[in-house]
Amino acid sequence: MSGLVLENVVAGYRGRPVLHGVSLSVPARGSLTVVGPNGSGKSTLMKTVVGLVQPQKGRVLLEGEDVTRLDAPGRARRGLGHVPQEANVFRSLSVSENLKVAFEFIPARSGATFASRLEAVLALFPEIRPKLKVAAGHLSGGQRQMVAMAAALMPEPSVLALDEPSAGLSPKNAELLFAAIARIASTGVTLLMIEQNTRLGLAVAARGLVLVAGQVKAEAPATDLLSDGLMQSLYLGGH
Amino acid sequence: MISYVAATLVLVAIATIAGLALNLQWGLGGLVNFGLFGFYMLGAYVCALLDTKGVPPLAAMAAAIVVTAAVSAAVSLISVRLSEDYLAIVTLGFAECVRLFISYEEWLTRGTLGVPGIVRPFAGSVPPEWSDAVFLAFAYAWLALVFLLLRKITRAPFGRLVRATRDDATVAEALGKNVLAVRAKVFAIGGALLGVAGSLHAFHYSYIDPTQFSTTLNAYAFMAVIIGGRGSHLGVLIAGFTVILLLEGSRFLADVIPFLDGAQLAALRLFLVGAGLVAILIFKPDGLVREYRLRSGAS
Amino acid sequence: MGQLIFNGLVTGLLIALPALSLALVFSVLRFANYAIGSMLTVGAYLVYAFNAGLGWPLPLAALAGGAVGAGLALAIDRLVYEPLKGRGGVTLLVASIGVGIALENAVRFIAGSSTRGFAVEVARPLRLHGLRINQEQITTIATVLLALAVVWIVFRFTRLGRAMRAVADNADLAAVRGIPRRQVVCAVWVISSVLATLAGVLVGLDGNVDPQMGWNYILPVFTAAILGGIGNPMAAVAGAVVLGITEELATLVLAPHYRTMVAFAVMALLLLVRPTGLFAAQGTAK
Structure with missing residues (x-):
């Protein structure tokens, strides 16, 4: 069974397509990292997945169910968790309120209680336990990112979509965060990630996808993409 | 009957000038002036008080225009650091203060007693039976002048600058334009026009008191701008002549509809203004006439 | 002096309800609601209709008036603000000006322009430590404090309150978190209109019920909300008390008739010196 599928998606802004027929498939409990140069359409892809942009053509399937016509809250209630790149916590709410509000508007899939979910995400992110009463706006960038991810995980999503998790973090914080993402991946959630930092991003995912100019250029096991020298020099840049 | 029509036409011209002033400030400049009636009242009183002290009517009017322009610019500067939302409340607050000041400072304005005996321009050289006709022509000459002036301003580089600051103040600022000065100028010019309208009001009634100045003028002006199409002076002109004429003309209906008294009719009229304003915003957001744009691809 | 501060406190609490209402709408719907004055007037007249018209006691009439007022606010949202969603704060602001004009004149049309008063018994003022305290002032203090406490509890400790604060903080993220914006907006209008109706009753008890009554409060209400940092509902209450005193x-x-000028002067000064509001929390402001 597939966790998340995009079929020939054409999407963009004001009728001008940015994605030209993108197809991808993440198996249930699998993980996929989308990489590509700036302007390749990565963030449009993410917005289309979570329902902030409606595709002009194509379909979006969540666990086999067509969710193309659902808006963002609708998809969230069907089990799609999302961590936006920026402004991904409610800054004026405390950390525990952030977690609570993320939990209580989405029907729990396993009927889990708030307390048990809270313990589960705090086990994944022990760093935020001492900060529960602090306003999220007062946290550091790395801590905010963890709170955002913890909030997205509160309702036990079947699919978690991460938008550039390393953006704006120091290399050390990014390493810490990706260690946490690896822990999340092992809990059995289907993971879709967009990432600038190809080394970190591909290291935690089973498969990688290269998006260039709104089209899929390659899709392969992440380790193959990392070791493929040609691919790196062409699209990924650097080491 | 004829004098009723003439009086209505003068009121239409005055309200349309106020509408054009608002169109410059809000339509073109994006600056919501919710205190139009205060600037208008200020203009009327400056003109009336100088006029009744023996200053020649045209000189009194000129003084009113200068005062309202200067005061408008000053008021716009209060909300320099903020968005348009605040300008609306600042202008409204200012207008309320003007109304209070004029109502209570009897030594200067005679308060609720009002200012009687305002002399119209050319009163000495025109036979009394022609007074209304000459004044009607005077008012329409002003309306034409205001319209042409605004059209010229809009098509000049300054007009483009005003639209640019409305559409994106940050970009205009980044391009090295002084957004603050642009806003102050737009408010000053709009204020001058309200000074014109206020002076015409004083001349028209030849007696003014605080009860004549209410938010009805606000309502008419917003109506004219929204129906006419934000930013389009021609649209505001057309809207002024159709809508305000209809609304003012509906005073007639008091004689025709026996079961509504005058106060109810006035309330009904303003209710329709309010509801109409909302309906046009929803169903015809561009108004009757689209905003003037340069044809070149520069926009 | 003590009497003045006490009177100011009561005035401030009176302004606090509509100021909170204004700030609440601003924080979630992102526009300055100029119809707040008319909402207050309409609320007062609705309650008057139940109180003087049907002879219901005032508390019961206030409940009924609040319910009808809330229904009216929801209808207006459905007809006016929802279709204009996403068209920018200034368009919504101008629409609220239209709504305000329409509401006030609907009142004039139906009820006429004459002043009225609620059917309540006149009671003698109390004397306490040299302070003269009217019966209406006691009613005002008790009602406002109760209303504020209820709103505060809803805000802090309920699912709805968290949803409202989340949408106010970041509407896009709230959508991603599955929070239904529409329900939050409806809740905001209900709370906002009930607060306006309550304020209408209290203003009517303090003075008269007339079609201008709400209009006279627009300036102080906005000033209080700006003092608190508009979009910061609970700080608007503090702003109102400061302004009242x-x-x-x-x-x-x-002269007492220049109180509006004081409100304007306070607002002008504040906008020039500290546009984020006196009580805006540092760091968490967006």
């Missing part, structure tokens, strides 16, 4: 103390040097 300032207005009352200003009567020492200015």
Whole structure:
């Protein structure tokens, strides 16, 4: 069974397509990292997945169910968790309120209680336990990112979509965060990630996808993409 | 009957000038002036008080225009650091203060007693039976002048600058334009026009008191701008002549509809203004006439 | 002096309800609701209709008036603000001006322009430590404090309150978190209109019920909300109290009819010096 599928998606802004027929498939409990140069359409892809942009053509399937016509809250209630790149916590709410509000508007899939979910995400992110009463706006960038991810995980999503998790973090914080993402991946959630930092991003995912100019250029096991020298020099840049 | 029509036409011209002033400030400049009636009242009183002290009517009017322009610019500067939302409340607050000041400072304005005996321009050289006709022509000459002036301003580089600051103040600022000065100028010019309208009001009634100045003028002006199409002076002109004429003309209906008294009719009229304003915003957001744009691809 | 501060406190609490209402709408719907004055007027007349018209006791009439007012606010949202969603704060602001004009004149059309008063017994003022306290002032203090406590509890400790604060903080993220914006907006209008109706009753008890009554409060209400940092509902309450006391103390040097000028002066000064509001929390402001 597939966790998340995009079929020939054409999407963009004001009728001008940015994605030209993108197809991808993440198996249930699998993980996929989308990489590509700036302007390749990565963030449009993410917005289309979570329902902030409606595709002009194509379909979006969540666990086999067509969710193309659902808006963002609708998809969230069907089990799609999302961590936006920026402004991904409610800054004026405390950390525990952030977690609570993320939990209580989405029907729990396993009927889990708030307390048990809270313990589960705090086990994944022990760093935020001492900060529960602090306003999220007062946290550091790395801590905010963890709170955002913890909030997205509160309702036990079947699919978690991460938008550039390393953006704006120091290399050390990014390493810490990706260690946490690896822990999340092992809990059995289907993971879709967009990432600038190809080394970190591909290291935690089973498969990688290269998006260039709104089209899929390659899709392969992440380790193959990392070791493929040609691919790196062409699209990924650097080491 | 004829004098009723003439009086209505003068009121239409005055309200349309106020509408054009608002169109410059809000339509073109994006600056919501919710205190139009205060600037208008200020203009009327400056003109009336100088006029009744023996200053020649045209000189009194000129003084009113200068005062309202200067005061408008000053008021716009209060909300320099903020968005348009605040300008609306600042202008409204200012207008309320003007109304209070004029109502209570009897030594200067005679308060609720009002200012009687305002002399119209050319009163000495025109036979009394022609007074209304000459004044009607005077008012329409002003309306034409205001319209042409605004059209010229809009098509000049300054007009483009005003639209640019409305559409994106940050970009205009980044391009090295002084957004603050642009806003102050737009408010000053709009204020001058309200000074014109206020002076015409004083001349028209030849007696003014605080009860004549209410938010009805606000309502008419917003109506004219929204129906006419934000930013389009021609649209505001057309809207002024159709809508305000209809609304003012509906005073007639008091004689025709026996079961509504005058106060109810006035309330009904303003209710329709309010509801109409909302309906046009929803169903015809561009108004009757689209905003003037340069044809070149520069926009 | 003590009497002035006490009177100012009561005035401030009276302004606090509509100021909270205004700030609440601003924080979630992102526009300055100029119809707040008319909502207050309409609320007062609705309650008057139940109280003087049907002879219901005032508390019951206030409940009924609040319910009808809330229904009206929801209808207006459905007809006006929802279709204009996403068209920018200034368009919504101008629409609210239209709504305000329409509401006030609907009142004039139906009820006429004459002043009225609620059917309540006149009671003698109390004397306490040299303070003269009217029966209406006690009613005002008790009602406002109760209303504020309820709103505060809803805000802090309920699912709805968290949803409202989340949408106010970041509407896009709230959508991603599955929070239904529409329900939050409806809740905001219900709370906002009930607060306006309550304020209408209290203003009517303090003075008269007339079609201008709400209009006279627009300026102080906006000033209080700006003092608190508009979009910061609970700080608007603090702003209202500060403004009320300032207005009352200003009567020492200015004629009482110039209280509006004091409000304007306070607002102008504040906008020039500290546009984020006196009580805006540092760091968490967006």
